[in-house]
Amino acid sequence: MALAEILAEERPRRAGTAAALAELAETFGERLVTGEDVRRAHGHTTTYIPNQLPDAVLFAKTESEVQTLVRIAARHGMPIIPFGVGSSLEGHVNAPFGGVSLDLSGMDRVLQVNAEDLDCTVEPGVTREALNAHLRDTGLFFPIDPGANASLGGMAATRASGTNAVRYGTMRDNVIALHAVMADGTAIRTARRARKTSAGYDLTRLLVGSEGTLGVITRLNLKLYGIPEEILSGTCPFEDVTSAVNAVIQTVQMGLPIARIELLDALSIRATNAHSKMDMPETPHLFVEFHGSPASVTEQAATFAEIVADHGGGLLQSASRAEERSRLWKARHDFYWASMGLRPGAKAIATDVCVPVSRLADCIDETRADADSAGLIAPIVGHVGDGNFHVTLLIDTDVAAEVANAEGFMKRLAERALDMDGTCTGEHGVGQGKRGYLDAELGAAVNVMRSIKTALDPLNIMNPGKIFTLPQG
């Protein structure tokens, strides 16, 4: 969606907002904050979509407080924008119609770890790193890892994934049940704690990926996994991206249970070398990780090495010690920051698409050629085992022509993914930035989504202006 369109719809403020804010101030006192700095920090802060400030920020502590907020907002038709840590990339936390940013970072308790059942129950403000720190002595871990140290509520809301998805799935696969406050203030629980169920509609999966537009997630029941007995990470250089991607395709097709398989193109390697003080040769690399018993990891690594050799790749530089592994994956997760070093002072626009893996090499090749001919600095990294990759554009957002050039490129990228039967977003979500592609991707199904939205949130108070536009805004 072009910036001009996003800006054009800003702040036709809802009539009841002032009255709602007065009621909230009375109820919540100083936990309702209206200072500009705090409000600005709760609008979109990452990448290029302009910051659209809420009218106030409420720091909630309990589900019951969330219910109180929602009931007041519903009475006055005021928007609510759920906020975790603000690391989403498509304008999800902006307040184009004003209203209250609901900061859930204070709901940060790990309520239960059921080690015997390999699950846990957490509040939405717990971050993925905080959860894993909490689990440290249990032998268990939670695998989903978007680059940022995102909140688990936000990760569920955007259906996040990351480097481990090829083995462990995405948030779609790892949320057992949710508690949520719906638009009328009702608190629901979407499922019990059993691993599978056929009891009615899958409201868990409906809320995962709904980007705060249907309800506020107030509690999550998540799957956990035993920390593998053996973990081996490594990097592997290739002559070109096509060879690397073909090695990935063969790995996936063989059903090798690889835990991580990440592509960084030559430009990404250059940025990572500089930012994370590494010294990889400046060619495309795969970053990989194997999980399992010692024998299984050895076997997987050997099979993978054969695949790599078939595609002309270099030797696997392995990192089996925990510190080496952490350093490697920290470098990968820091890529967003590293990319900024490619053009100091520029903003980084991270976009993502996902295609069937058989089309991945073509999609990346065409995208590379497109970026080059558009004169864009555009490193490519990706969770290539899933067919998912990111292009990060380094742009001076104060120069209109650069913004237009980037927007044209992103539009062509989304269309290219759709032409290959892929999606305009594999893991970042739609937010404000990708609303323009949804109809092309899913056609009449988007109207079914709109019907559900209208049925569950008739006043359109839950994060309005995200995923799709509605007649009432």
Added chain:
Amino acid sequence: MALAEILAEERPRRAGTAAALAELAETFGERLVTGEDVRRAHGHTTTYIPNQLPDAVLFAKTESEVQTLVRIAARHGMPIIPFGVGSSLEGHVNAPFGGVSLDLSGMDRVLQVNAEDLDCTVEPGVTREALNAHLRDTGLFFPIDPGANASLGGMAATRASGTNAVRYGTMRDNVIALHAVMADGTAIRTARRARKTSAGYDLTRLLVGSEGTLGVITRLNLKLYGIPEEILSGTCPFEDVTSAVNAVIQTVQMGLPIARIELLDALSIRATNAHSKMDMPETPHLFVEFHGSPASVTEQAATFAEIVADHGGGLLQSASRAEERSRLWKARHDFYWASMGLRPGAKAIATDVCVPVSRLADCIDETRADADSAGLIAPIVGHVGDGNFHVTLLIDTDVAAEVANAEGFMKRLAERALDMDGTCTGEHGVGQGKRGYLDAELGAAVNVMRSIKTALDPLNIMNPGKIFTLPQG
């Protein structure tokens, strides 16, 4: 739900049905069948819920014909009950309010096998065995296997699973995208073919498990898997159910990637020995299977053998040859038929619950004691790796006291599962039989489901009377 209640609501026939049928007869000619035998075969035929016949059966061949049917039905407010092979267990295909049974068995083409992407596209009438027969030369397979040779459309509609779910997931996890005709006749496609997506609400997962109440599934895009290099199956006797279940719990907690782990109690073994001409000792058994490379399978089997020994289990009787394995799993899948041999002439009522695995031994113990004290012949089998088990009651349904006794037992079983934070149905679905438990299980969330149903099917023509009752029937 008590039979009396199910019967009481039968056939307050919708006013427009006759007019709709006349229009359908004109459009579809002899593919609209009204003979009683055919209608009876399309009502509920498995277990105890009485057969409630539709007014006619339509044998559709294309999505466009499904759209035509739905549009005519919508104009006249006539119910449509999607029908695959009729193997569901909770009255899903009954027509309590009359209307047309939509037989999709003629939509039985495998449209595409994308071997490189490990996926395929099929019509809803393709059965799981037909798909696997079609895949025979590709080295790929589709793992989900409820006992019956169900249609894939029906399996998606009821969120089916089976013996492989502990390793490969359920239909929830294995449907990439669906085509469906919604209640207004619109055809939608819920997602593209990419492995992951964050593009809007997860309509795929909303339709999976919706039991035909939101739309008619007309095409499925499904995940496939490479046939494992090595497969080892086996059986393992235990002194008692508790020891067997504790071995399962330890296996799951260790994260052993076991492909199948099934419990059959002593009574189930007796029935299976007789029906499938086997000669296992009449004690509880685990039926297991390991998938992987030869080295990995050997390692898994050795680890499992240690766990079994820890719990006093007997030696693993292994079956590595394909014919031995088929015989073993055919015996498991034929259990429903085998159980009938325990009381010739009786009907078999198969019920299912699912609990967190840490509660499984308690739940099965209490259930066994309850069945014994109620004087019920009630063999227990289960997909115990998921915490899911079935009790099959052998009942003379002509004797009211027996039916009442069985209903009391099933109610206590569902309540026991709920008390343990489990679900009243792990894989059979709600249908007519389990509507009475849904509110207790999910509370206010059921009203959210009702709102979605009402928004997407305001006339309640899509399989009415299933999952929940609505004010309008």
